[in-house]
Amino acid sequence: MCLAVPGKVVSVIEEEGLNFRRGKVDFGGVLKEVCLAYTPEASVGDYVLVHVGFSLSVVDEAEAQKIFETLREMEQLEELEGP
Amino acid sequence: MKELNLTCPVPRPADDVIVLAHGGGGKLTNQLIERVFLPAFGCAPLEARHDGAVLSVSGLRLAFTTDSYVVRPLVFPGGTIGDLAVNGTVNDLAMCGARPLYLSAGFILEEGLPMQMLRGIVESMRAAAERAGVQLVTGDTKVVDKGKGDGVFINSAGIGAVETSLEIGPAAVRAGDAVIVSGDLGAHGVAILSVREGLEFEAPIQSDTAPLWAPVEALLEAGIEVHCLRDLTRGGLASAVNEIATAGHLGIQITESAVPVREPVRGACEILGLDPLYVANEGRFVAFVPERDADRTVDILRGFSVSKDATSIGRAVEAHSGVVTLESRIGGHRVLDMLSGEQLPRIC
Amino acid sequence: MKFLDEYRDSATATQLARLIRETVHRPWTLMEVCGGQTHTIVKSGLMDLLPSEITLVHGPGCPVCVTPVELIDKSIAIAALPGTIFCSFGDMLRVPGSSKSLLDVKASGADVRMVYSPLDAVKLARANPSREVVFFAVGFETTAPANAMAVWQAEREGIGNFSILVAHVLVPPAMEAILASPNCRIHAFLAAGHVCTVMGWEEYEPISRRWHVPIVVTGFEPLDLLEGVQMAVAQLEQGRAEVENQYRRAVRREGNRPAQERIAEVFEVAPRKWRGIGEIPSSGLRLRERYRAFDAGERFPVGGGAVEESSECIAGLVLQGLKKPFECPAFGTRCTPESPLGAPMVSSEGACAAYYLYGRRSHEGIESDLPSTAPSR
Numbered sequence: 001m002c003l004a005v006p007g008k009v010v011s012v013i014e015e016e017g018l019n020f021r022r023g024k025v026d027f028g029g030v031l032k033e034v035c036l037a038y039t040p041e042a043s044v045g046d047y048v049l050v051h052v053g054f055s056l057s058v059v060d061e062a063e064a065q066k067i068f069e070t071l072r073e074m075e076q077l078e079e080l081e082g083p
Numbered sequence: 084m085k086e087l088n089l090t091c092p093v094p095r096p097a098d099d100v101i102v103l104a105h106g107g108g109g110k111l112t113n114q115l116i117e118r119v120f121l122p123a124f125g126c127a128p129l130e131a132r133h134d135g136a137v138l139s140v141s142g143l144r145l146a147f148t149t150d151s152y153v154v155r156p157l158v159f160p161g162g163t164i165g166d167l168a169v170n171g172t173v174n175d176l177a178m179c180g181a182r183p184l185y186l187s188a189g190f191i192l193e194e195g196l197p198m199q200m201l202r203g204i205v206e207s208m209r210a211a212a213e214r215a216g217v218q219l220v221t222g223d224t225k226v227v228d229k230g231k232g233d234g235v236f237i238n239s240a241g242i243g244a245v246e247t248s249l250e251i252g253p254a255a256v257r258a259g260d261a262v263i264v265s266g267d268l269g270a271h272g273v274a275i276l277s278v279r280e281g282l283e284f285e286a287p288i289q290s291d292t293a294p295l296w297a298p299v300e301a302l303l304e305a306g307i308e309v310h311c312l313r314d315l316t317r318g319g320l321a322s323a324v325n326e327i328a329t330a331g332h333l334g335i336q337i338t339e340s341a342v343p344v345r346e347p348v349r350g351a352c353e354i355l356g357l358d359p360l361y362v363a364n365e366g367r368f369v370a371f372v373p374e375r376d377a378d379r380t381v382d383i384l385r386g387f388s389v390s391k392d393a394t395s396i397g398r399a400v401e402a403h404s405g406v407v408t409l410e411s412r413i414g415g416h417r418v419l420d421m422l423s424g425e426q427l428p429r430i431c
Numbered sequence: 432m433k434f435l436d437e438y439r440d441s442a443t444a445t446q447l448a449r450l451i452r453e454t455v456h457r458p459w460t461l462m463e464v465c466g467g468q469t470h471t472i473v474k475s476g477l478m479d480l481l482p483s484e485i486t487l488v489h490g491p492g493c494p495v496c497v498t499p500v501e502l503i504d505k506s507i508a509i510a511a512l513p514g515t516i517f518c519s520f521g522d523m524l525r526v527p528g529s530s531k532s533l534l535d536v537k538a539s540g541a542d543v544r545m546v547y548s549p550l551d552a553v554k555l556a557r558a559n560p561s562r563e564v565v566f567f568a569v570g571f572e573t574t575a576p577a578n579a580m581a582v583w584q585a586e587r588e589g590i591g592n593f594s595i596l597v598a599h600v601l602v603p604p605a606m607e608a609i610l611a612s613p614n615c616r617i618h619a620f621l622a623a624g625h626v627c628t629v630m631g632w633e634e635y636e637p638i639s640r641r642w643h644v645p646i647v648v649t650g651f652e653p654l655d656l657l658e659g660v661q662m663a664v665a666q667l668e669q670g671r672a673e674v675e676n677q678y679r680r681a682v683r684r685e686g687n688r689p690a691q692e693r694i695a696e697v698f699e700v701a702p703r704k705w706r707g708i709g710e711i712p713s714s715g716l717r718l719r720e721r722y723r724a725f726d727a728g729e730r731f732p733v734g735g736g737a738v739e740e741s742s743e744c745i746a747g748l749v750l751q752g753l754k755k756p757f758e759c760p761a762f763g764t765r766c767t768p769e770s771p772l773g774a775p776m777v778s779s780e781g782a783c784a785a786y787y788l789y790g791r792r793s794h795e796g797i798e799s800d801l802p803s804t805a806p807s808r
Contacts, residue, residue, distance in 0.1 A: 002467050002573040002625030002651075003356045003430055006434035019583070024283075028350030028432040031283040035550060038576055038690040047434055049628060049681055050354070052430050052520070053548030054577045056690065057628040057681045059434055064680035067658060068437070071446050102538055280547060340441075350432060355547070356521075358474075413444035413653045415476020427521035428547065430574065 004051035006059055009044050012036060025050055106153075108317030108363075109422030113326070132330045133252045134175040134313065137245055144245035146181030148172060151238040157200065160274045161289030164235055165204040167365055169211035169219075170292050171316065172241040177296040178312040178368060180251040180303060181243030183215060188239050189223040193232035204235060215294035217241070247303045253330035255310040261377035262335060262397040263370045265298065265390040266291070267343040268320055272362035273351045280355065280428070284347055293366030298387045302370070307380055311371040318422055319361040323369055324407050325421040328399075335407045337397035337419060356429035360409075361422050371399060434680070438652030439475075447657035448480035454664050460486045460616055461663055462609070464602060465571075465623035466493030467651050475653045485660065491605055491705065492623055494570050495522045498598045499704040501734075503528035506596055508734030509565050509727060510541040516559065517543045518552040519567040549581035549595075556585065556593035565727045568595040573625045575599055575716060576690035579697035582718065582725050594727035597717055600703055602626050603634050604714035610642045619645040619663040624655065624678040629694075631686025635674045643672040650678040697722050 007025035014021050025034045025048060034048070039055045042048050048055035104111045121129060128136035135148030152168045168188060176183040188208065192201065212219055249255070270291040277288060295314060302309055311331070313323045320342070328335045344352075344359045352359050366389055372380045377395050384393035409419040437443075463469060469489045472478065478487065491497050507528055510517035517533070524533045524545060537543035546552050549566050556564035568578040578595060585593040602623055609615055622635060627648045635646045645666035649659030659677040666673065676682055696719070703715025718726045 002465060002571065002623060004573070004625045004628070004651075005353045006432075007350075007354075008433070019580075019587075026285070027354050029285050029347030030350040030354065031285060032354060035548075035577075035580065037580065038687055038693070040689065049625070051573055051625060052577045053550055054580065056573070056576065056625065056687055060680045064434060064437075066679065067654065068443065071443060074450075075446070100538070102534065346432065353432065353435065409476075411475040411653075412439045413441050413475050413477070413480065415479040417473060417476045427524060428545065429522045430520045430570065 002051060004049040004056060006047050006049055007032070007034075009036070009042055009046050009048060009055075012042075012044060025055070106317075107422060107426075108322050112318075113421070131252055131254065132326065134178040135181070135241075135243075137179050137181070137250075137252075146176050146179040146243040146245050147240070148175035148179070149238065149240040150175060151236065153233060153236050154275065155233055156275070156278050157204065157234050159278050159290055160287045161270075162292045162365075163204050163207045164237060165206075165208035166211045166290075166292045168237040168239045169208050169215060169217070170294050170365060171314075172239040173215045173217055173294045173296060174314040174366075174368070176241050176243035177294070177299045178251075178314050179243065179245060180247045180249060180299065180309065180312070181245045182300065183217045183241055183243045183294075183296055185220045186212065186217050186239055186241045187221045187223075188219055188237060190225070191232055191236040191238075192224065192226045193234050194226055194229040196234050200234070211294070215296065247309075249303070249309055251309055251312055253311055253327045256327060256331040256333055256371045256399050257310065257373070258333060258399055258401040259374050260310055260371045260399040261374050261380070261395050262324065262337065262399065263372065263377065263380055263384070263393060264315075264320065264342065264396050265295070265368050265370070265384055266366075266392040267345050267348070268315070268364055268367060269344055269348040269352060269359040269362035271365040272319070272357075273348050275363070276351065276355065282351055284351075286347070288347055288351070291364055291366035293389045295366065295368055295389060298384050298390045299368075301383050301387070302372075302380060305379065305383055307376045307383070308373055309370060310373070312368055314368040315364040317363050319359070319363060320369065321358075321360045321407070321419050322421050324397075325419070327369075327371070328407050329405045331399070332404050334400040334403035334405070335397060336400055336410065337407065338410045340412050341394060341396040343392050343394055357426055360419065361426045374398070435652065438650070438654040440654065443654055444480060444657060447654060447661060451480075451485070451657065451661045451664060452482045454661060454668060455482050455484045456668060458484045458486070459618045459664055459667050460488055461619050461621060461660060462488045462490045462617045463621040463649070463656070463659075464490040464492040464606065465621075465626070465651075466496070467625070468492065468621060468623070468649065468656060471651055471653060471656060477653060477656055480657065481660065485664065487660075488617065490609065490620075491708065492571075492602075494574075494598070494600055495526055497600055497605075497705040497708070498523070498526065498569055499706050500529055501704070502596065502598050503532075505728065505731075505734035506567050507531055507533060507536050509596065509731045510536050510543050511539075512563070512731065512733065514562050515542065516555055516562050516564045517541065517567070518546045518555065518564065519543065520547075520569065521545050523567055523569055549577050550584070553581050553585055553590060553593055556590050557588075560592060562592065563730075564593050565731070566593070566595045567598065569598045571600060571602055571623065571626050572630045572694070573623075573628070575694045575698065576629055576687070579693045582697050582722050583693060585725060586722060594725045594730050595718075596727040597698075597715075599698070599716035600705065601700070601714050601716070603638060604711050605705065605708075606635075607638060607642075608708065608711050608714075610638070610644065617644070618667055619647070621649040621656070621659045621663060621677075622646050622674075624648055624650040624682060627676075627678065627682045627686065629687050629690050631684050632674050632676060632682065633684060633686075639672055639674050645672050646674045648674070648676045648678050648682050650681065 007027040010024045010026050012023040021036045023036050024031050035054045042058050047059040049057045105115050135146045150171050154164050157164045173183040273288045274290040315323050324335050381393050384390040407419040552566035632648050639646045645663050647659045647663045698716040699719050700713050701715050701717040702712045704710045
């Protein structure tokens with residue numbers, strides 16, 4: 001369940017109040033208007049997870065990197081330890 | 084905690100009425116052909132299950148094909164139903180290795196269709212025919228009551244001259260043959276959807292509708308031993324290779340990371356939950372050639388703008404006859420089956 | 432595409448697979464709850480990368496599969512009413528009710544439209560004031576904020592010709608029902624990552640404690656699933672049973688508060704019948720009193736009535752993860768995606784459809800013919 005796709009916020013419209021906060025989100029070159037009411041902290045340049053036209057979460061870029069850093073460190077350790 | 088109840092729905096037959104999926108280019112379409120059309124009309128050219136029929140008439144080899152065009156919307160980024168009507172039929176002929184020569188066009192027009200719309204479609208057909216080097220030599224017009232048609236339906240038949248002595252079709256495919264795709268996938272289907280679903284693109288995705296005889300002709304003239312050609316239409320790459328695997332009694336293995344898909348097309352497919360391997364194309368084809376000819380085939384194809392992104396994506400194999408498998412990006416494997424019905428956008 | 436492509440990287444997948452192999456010493460059975468996770472697993476052939484000690488079982492994470500037959504019949508009855516525009520996500524259109532699907536009734540002339548978002552249905556209602564626009568509000572907690580907002584906006588704007596047919600289901604009660612079943616053989620769960628972006632993971636902590644099962648909140652890309660499996664197996668091997676978060680880039684423990692508030696304002700918890708499982712108390716959502724006017728179930732007193740069930744489809748056992756689809760006697764013969772007996776075969780997320788489309792090879796002897804995904808790669 002729950003196809004939610006990450007996209008980059010490229011514009012935000014706030015005039016009509018928080019509940020109608022919306023913006024354009026870029027998914028690899030496809031722009032879609034998304035309701036941003038549930039991510040009041042999302043601003044232009046942030047990545048959000050979008051499900052049925054609503055952003056549900058702002059992607060934490062630092063956390064997103066961690067798995068790759070951890071695995072890289074593991075690999076380096078192994079190389080140092082030798083066969 | 085009480086025992087969980089097990090319930091299940093009553094079975095529902097799928098073959099008492101025609102449903103939209105019968106036109107989807109996938110399993111149901113093929114079932115319809117097998118269960119209704121072949122038993123009535125069966126003959127060798129039909130049984131060959133190729134895009135067109137290659138016939139011998141007084142010592143000449145001719146290719147003959149027909150196709151109907153029912154696309155909605157009638158006009159979309161990159162073309163109109165008219166472009167599809169010309170290019171689609173031209174391409175069916177090209178896939179038989181035939182030089183496309185003459186087309187017919189039968190129009191079914193809905194009462195109330197603006198004349199301006201019809202003129203626009205006809206003009207795009209004129210331009211497409213000129214580009215493809217074919218002449219529209221005969222036609223027909225019918226008008227149906229308002230509400231009985233989608234504006235315009237076009238049927239187009241085509242005749243071409245088979246100048247090669249090669250027998251091009253699924254039966255000629257051999258284990259070890261390379262599978263080469265002529266370019267990136269999914270543009271046409273996404274262009275259509277972008278109108279229907281209101282998708283906006285930074286740079287609008289254009290339908291890839293285009294005539295394909297020029298690159299095919301180049302392959303034949305270069306002496307490439309072309310075994311099979313198939314243009315990718317409804318049902319996408321997956322349907323086309325499945326049909327060939329079944330008709331050719333071979334297995335086919337595709338490498339997912341080798342299949343070209345442009346980023347905006349990927350983005351559209353991601354948000355709608357669609358798989359690009361099943362999305363419609365109108366100006367792309369696959370070629371099955373001997374492994375030794377694979378590099379040369381790709382080089383020749385890349386010399387044409389319509390096939391500039393041609394690349395090798397897999398091979399035919401002896402194993403798992405009739406089944407297509409896919410090696411995923413992460414190195415796992417799965418069966419790449421034909422679609423059963425329409426591929427529907429999903430949220431799940 | 433950023434935050435997608437990196438999570439499909441082959442070299443990293445191989446590394447994670449190796450890590451899993453080093454962690455595993457005993458056979459373990461894990462259940463991934465969400466249909467979207469099932470989809471990724473079979474689509475990417477993830478099983479090929481896992482050691483044979485690990486069995487992945489697919490849970491009832493497909494809201495399409497678990498929507499009760501009565502509700503589907505009701506949706507069809509409403510769609511067939513003259514003047515109605517019935518809107519639904521694509522997933523629901525093919526699922527058979529007791530005799531038809533929404534696509535069938537569309538073929539007979541009903542105005543059934545596929546929408547991408549519930550707000551599209553509200554837009555349709557605004558643009559067509561003389562028509563009744565009904566939206567099929569199916570989904571887990573992930574979709575509830577969107578559906579809540581649609582009703583909230585319709586109420587604020589006084590759009591009286593809009594209503595929703597509610598079929599929301601909640602994950603934690605379903606997990607507990609599975610754990611409580613005497614036949615349960617699940618050792619650990621991969622919880623649905625997107626459900627948790629909304630709800631957080633606090634409500635899984637009591638479940639983990641009560642049943643002593645590890646629960647790892649997991650994302651949807653191949654690397655997410657591999658990491659989730661690795662974390663679950665590490666817990667099992669160490670004898671731990673906690674809730675951990677693999678999907679750190681998207682999920683926080685408290686979840687999305689504004690979304691939860693909107694859900695709580697519009698909906699309340701209610702009992703819900705799950706197709707193939709039966710009624711589970713407090714496992715669904717219904718509209719609160721204040722918004723009851725938007726309930727299509729009450730607005731349109733059509734459909735309903737007792738439903739004949741066939742005993743051939745073992746959807747219930749499959750949805751609980753007790754049987755694999757290919758163990759069903761009808762699988763691939765009387766029950767196929769073209770002529771489904773049950774919902775798991777219809778939905779692209781359903782376990783049966785997933786197996787039919789992607790998993791057949793191991794049962795048609797194809798597996799041995801494939802190039803091997805050898806550990807040394």
